[in-house]
Amino acid sequence: MMSWSRNDSNRFQRLSAAGSSIIFHASIPTAEAPGKLKNRDDKKLVSTDKEKNQNGFTTASERLRGHRVAVEPYLSPETLPSLLTSVSVFPPGPCASRFIPPFNSMKVMFKCLWKNCGKVLSTAAGIQRHIRTVHLGRNCDSDWSDGEEDFYYTEIKLNTDEGLGGPSPATPSVLSPPLPPHPHPPPLSHLPPVAGGDAHRSPAQNSIGISVAKDNHGGVCNGRLGGGGGATPLSRSAPSALYLIHADHAYQATAPVSIPSADSGGGGPAVGSFTPTNSFSISWQSPPVTFTGNSVSPCKSQSLGEQRPQTIAVLSSPPRATAAISRKVRGEGKKCRKVYGMENRDMWCTACRWKKACQRFTD
DNA sequence: TATGCCGGGCG
DNA sequence: CGCCCGGCATA
Ligand SMILES: [Zn+2]
Secondary structure (H helix, E strand, O other): OOOOOOOHHHOOOOOOOOOOEOOEOOOOOOOOOOOOOOOOOOHHHOOOHHHHHHOHHHHHHHHHHOOOOOEEEEEOOOOOOOEEEEOOOOOOOOOEOOOOOOOOOEEEEEEEOOOOOOOEEOOHHHHHHHHHHHHOOOOOOOOOOOOHHHHHEEEEEEEOOOOOOOOOOOOOOOOOOOOOOOOOOOOHHHOOOOOOOOOOOOOOOOOOEEEEEOOOOOOOOEEEEOOOOOOOOOOOOOHHHHOEEEOOOOOOEEOOEOOOOOOOOOOOOOOOOOOOOOOOOOOOOOOOOOOOOOOOOOOOOOOOOOEOOOOOOOEEOOOOOOOOOOOOOOOOOOOHHHHHOHHHHHHOOHHHHOOOOOOOOOO
């Protein structure tokens, strides 16, 4: 007759894994398919619960969980109800840095992210003007800008060697043996295709290119989320993942969601045993923390070559007004235990006696 | 460390 | 079910 109220959806479950990932996508995936993201024109959705379900990254995260990967959402300022989610791809090896490597010959372009546009210009001013006039309908004179255009275009870096021709999404091999030290990381398009392991593909066109690797030698983990429509590894809508996007809105706050590794339980030396079976959710609350480097695995010795994750940013629906829905925050009010004390345990409500959620002092 | 309570085990 | 408790997140 009584049911214990539990906010399972808000609970974090432990995940046994070490590793982190960065999701990237060159444009807001708005195609009509599972996992699609809504453009923020949809202001109605802002701050609503529905909005949260709009973003496919949650889903992506959900799936990543199966591969023991961490997802780090970056929140953009509240004025912009958009979310930058970053997931980095860690190649195997003991030391995975999460900084963007200096690419050889890169050419910076600016791509319009407006749905079905994709116009690419070589100057920021140009793209801004394009967006302002074409998409935002601000014919007004030149200069006026509230900065909104910024969110509809992105800076992309193209490898001039490969050009736009090869629509091969970045799919770092993660199962292959660690590469020898390499002064310069190879161009994205040279990355080997998905090596062994299970390659998961979502039928969605909006799939987010995700490749994951565990930086922990103990476990093997290779997953690829999305990237292809149907059975083809390369979707024509996917090539966007090729770009090394660089969202220059550096003011995002981070809300890192990392997956703790192994077991911390009392006594059991369970290091190395993994059981990725729990549910997973992301808290949109952004702690005052900023980017603090790798939180997953400290670089240990071993002179193996180091590879870096490719980092690309992504826009998605805004969390906004989420101050409340973070993780279960223990209620302030004192409960039976504290009120009556251990010695008067018989005065506690039954729930408290059974170590359940107090039903006498609810908050 | 203390508190709150989820998840699971037992009868 | 009622009841208890390990273990974990949080304060
Ligand atoms: Zn109580």
